[in-house]
Amino acid sequence: MWVLYPELKGIDEVLDDDLRIATVGLGKMGLLHSAILNMLKPGIVKAIVDKSYLVTFGGSRLIRNVKFCRDISKMIHEVEPDIVYITTPTRSHYPIASQLIEKQVLNLFLEKPPTDNSIKASSLLRKCGSNHKLMVGLQKRYSATFRHAKKLVEEKMLGKISSVEAYIKSNDVAAPTNRFDRLGKGVLLDLGVHLVDLIQWIFNVEKVEKAAMRKIYTNVDDHFQASLKLASGAEALIEVSWSDVSRRLPETCMKICGEKGIIEVSEDYLKLDLPGSTKTARYRPHYYQGIPQVNLADPEYTLENMHFLHSIHYAKQPLTSLQNTLKTMKIIDELYEKARKTH
Amino acid sequence: MIKDFLLGDNPFIGVSHLAQEKAREEAKVSTVKNKIKVLKAALNSGATGYTFSTHDSNLELLAAIKKEENLHIEDLNYYILVPYAQSYIRQANKAGAPALIQKIIAEIAKHPSRLIHALKGAILVDPKIFASLFVEMNLSPYMKILPPKKVKAVLLHEVLTELIVSFDLIDLLKHIDHHVHNRLNLSFGIETRNIGQVYNWLRKNNYFPEYIMTPLNPLGYQTAPSKTQAEKAVKEAGNRSKIIAINILASGAVSLEDALKYMQNMKNSLYAVAVGTSKPWRAKENFAKITNALRRC
Structure with a gap:
């Protein structure tokens, strides 16, 4: 089976990394990725940002080991994440990713579609340095x-x-x-x-x-x-x-x-x-x-997340960059x- | 020794973990009449219960069973999986998560018997109360049909179980367990496809629900983090919880004979086994073989 995932060799070592992950947008996909990541490595998700007061307030009452914020800058300042997952509605991907790139967050996961058109996608790429990793959630490749x-x-x-x-x-x-x-x-x-x-x-x-x-x-x-x-x-x-x-x-x-x-x-x-x-x-x-x-929803989601963590660990661009x-x-x-x- | 042999409802509600094309084919023939035939065949061959999720079609089926002359609703034990997650996922797709949460809270508060608890949840700003009432709300229409004594367990759907484990929400799990036990007078359990991680987490928290439902098959399909670790977890958890093995045929990828051979090594750790089919002849054949192989000590 691993023959189809040669790039995932050494994943156990990857999971030993002490990484801090934040999720922006706690909808269905935000919840799914956060849960998978926490199942892969307990406690790896440190912060969740959502503009909904109901979500952040309710979430903070329930989930004590995650910081809930409504403001991205505040979260970056307080949590200093190594990786941010952007799982908001499509239109907001571009401004949020731009803001995070500007704030020197080096590893971004953009849920699909990455932007609403290719011009914005190209623009994001121009903003990135060579050490940035922007992975897109096109999980069918996994x-x-x-x-x-x-x-x-x-x-x-x-x-x-x-x-x-x-x-x-x-x-x-x-x-x-x-x-x-x-x-x-x-x-x-x-x-x-x-x-x-x-x-x-x-x-x-x-x-x-x-x-x-x-x-x-x-x-x-x-x-x-x-x-x-x-x-x-x-x-x-x-x-x-x-x-x-x-x-x-x-x-x-x-x-x-x-x-x-x-x-x-x-x-x-x-x-x-x-x-x-x-x-x-x-x-x-x-x-x-x-x-x-980890078995949560389709296997491709977990494999996709493993691939991203692996790419970061070995300083490689992800397959779906x-x-x-x-x-x-x-x-x-x-x-x-x-x-x-x-x- | 295995106490309950359960018919699972996946083929009845268009779910197949082998392929969606198979699920669509099965759903086509899954009329209420046919489902009753399957249940009768299973029962006549040694099945003792039915495990199902709170999908609307199961409500229709149970209502029809109540009117049946040759199949009595008291003839079966019931294990109810709550909620039918796909319906909520679809609603979240349509309206977004905050709108779905608001809708659920409004639905919960609609019913007079839940209103006071919902108000308590609002005053104490305690989402755990709403989560427990959410389980109760999903269960409610089924409990109007089923004899309470025959409802052996309410099982939390894997989506919620895995979320609870991944965010380390032991208090929430205990709250739902307590609510199901004390307010609904029913036994509680969880369903998981990550038995290895879930077992470690339960052990860390020194809490085990009465029931744990989890896939177990010779291929190691849906048994995380690995087949070996899942088997170890089932054996150890079996000392603390009643284990219900599901997907023993790996969604149809292994033969019944191979599955039963494999289950011989696991049966001492199991309380119940579930298999699904949409065909009466297969229900008859499979349950005869399963009960024969696994009832023997």
Whole structure:
């Protein structure tokens, strides 16, 4: 199993480090990352910043070993964190990250999407020095099944890739809402960023061919379809939706067709069909045995956090650094531009 | 020796830890009628109880069982997992965490029997009181249907258990335990997928809930921090708490035969075992084999 996570060798040593972590934004993701980090190393989360009085006051009454603040500067002054996790709504990522970079916090984890467009992502990168580490929460790259798929594609198991069909779907928006109006972007940026990032990571996207978006419950894109030309010349068709009522949980699926066979891969499984030779299916329980060492939500979240701590310890840039995911953000921008023109 | 053999509800509510595609297939055939058939088949083959989360469809199922002629609600022991976390995660996605907290507090205070306690929580500014009332609120509709004597335990869902452990909230856990015992007159337990870490934390605090529900299988799937450490933790915790093993088939990745062979080494530490299926024939077959293999000393 560790063969899919070679970079995590020596993780026990990493967890001996005496690090101080702060989380900005105690929503679902802030809570999840904080809990995983504390399970990996008890007490590693020292501070939580949230603008909600209810959250900070209630939290401080309940959790005694964490400092709760409503002000980032105050937290930095009092806690001096080595790492800050930014898990606030997307629009606030850029100003918060800018402030933290300015305050010389060297290690930042930005929940996905890192910013609302690639211009802001580039701007953040320009603000950083060489010793800054900005990791983006694109955790699908830490999923064992997708890593396995990438490995098989790179080893030419399928031969030349002829086409890719992929989707990511959830049931997160199933009723009318205007809460995305201020951001002005919907499912492609919020959920589709995972799929676009996986395709970029595994295949390298050359250009956007076609894009179309549709509103269902919001004033932004609830459904997005696109065609991407890959570096190999193959076409990738993608579909993104957050209004699919048949999904209990978000699900990412990819069907990769090559001259020698087909791979179907999701967070749950990898099915390999090489006609006349091999037909195998491997599921989650086959991949996640004794790994990761914390089970909270999907394993990819813990693996992602382990990867970040590991990168900091060994002074390496993370796999999903802002630099390494900038191309994904540029593709997202292009997709929106193309879809708006088509519209 | 294992006392309770439980049917688990995951396939009934569209949950599969193998693959979502499997869960969707199972959910399609999971009508109330079919679920009752599965329960009857399990019961006839030695199952003694049903463990379920507070998902709305279970309310519907239990109400239907109450009207059944060939299956009596008193025939089963019940182990209730509280809350159905995914529903709250979805609500948090929609409205954000602060709005969800406000909504939960308003819901808690709505009911006259909880209002006084909620006011006490507000006056003392004690979130522990609200957390306990939150458990009570989720449990409430089920307790109107189930015979209290047959409710063997209320188990805290893993999401809450792991949060409590990760933030070292022993007082909160004890408060919920106390509330469930004293106000609801029910036994209390926790569910965890991090039994190794949780056991160490419980030991450090010298507190063990009456029940601990945790995955246990030959693959070490969902047994953190490792299979060996989880096994050790189960054996040691088994001296202090009643252990309920779940996911013994590693979500279907191991055969029943292999799982039962493995469980032979663990059975002395276990109080109950749970397995789920959406098919009556499989319930019949599996429970016959499980009870036969694990009841024997």
